[in-house]
Amino acid sequence: MYHSADKAKTTRMNALRDRAQICTRCGLWESRTNAVVGSGCLDAEIVLVGEAPGRTEDESGLPFVGRAGKLLDDILGKAGLSRDDVFIMNVVKCRPPNNRRPKKGEVDACERFIAEQLDIIRPRVVAPMGNSSISYFFEKHGLGKAVVGDVHGGEYEIEGGWGVFKLVPLYHPAAAIYNRRLVEELERDMKRLAGLEGP
Numbered sequence: 001m002y003h004s005a006d007k008a009k010t011t012r013m014n015a016l017r018d019r020a021q022i023c024t025r026c027g028l029w030e031s032r033t034n035a036v037v038g039s040g041c042l043d044a045e046i047v048l049v050g051e052a053p054g055r056t057e058d059e060s061g062l063p064f065v066g067r068a069g070k071l072l073d074d075i076l077g078k079a080g081l082s083r084d085d086v087f088i089m090n091v092v093k094c095r096p097p098n099n100r101r102p103k104k105g106e107v108d109a110c111e112r113f114i115a116e117q118l119d120i121i122r123p124r125v126v127a128p129m130g131n132s133s134i135s136y137f138f139e140k141h142g143l144g145k146a147v148v149g150d151v152h153g154g155e156y157e158i159e160g161g162w163g164v165f166k167l168v169p170l171y172h173p174a175a176a177i178y179n180r181r182l183v184e185e186l187e188r189d190m191k192r193l194a195g196l197e198g199p
Contacts, residue, residue, distance in 0.1 A: 002039050126158075171189070
């Protein structure tokens, strides 16, 4: 699910995962099979943040394992990255009914998990994918309202509890499945994102 050279990080993320599995802070727990905490490298410089688990993710407990995940893997590969290089999570950890967009109250209920995960990983770059994730980060950091079509690929310097990081909004891979012209935009933005990592 995830890996790190630092055992303390793994211990903290395991504890967070255990708490998420029994969380009842919003109504989404009633229909979940698994809380989907995330996967990838806990030492990653880049964290990708989607919106919510879908049915396949709810069943497997892993993020982005359906069609959108396959496209994301392809786009990461074209940018010279893989899942082992990044950490992938969602703003909500449980699947909304019928894969609807998460509501603000549901995102707010998961905020403590989001904040703790970022504190564990301490990335240099956070890439929210899709309007729900972008809205969460923009509102939290006083950047106002945002629509993905206006802000994707932009670079915003943010102060986190662990230091400064760059916020780089992206289209959600699922949007690119339904609108193929977005694939090129997402590929271009991901390549730019990959160039931001490193010392």
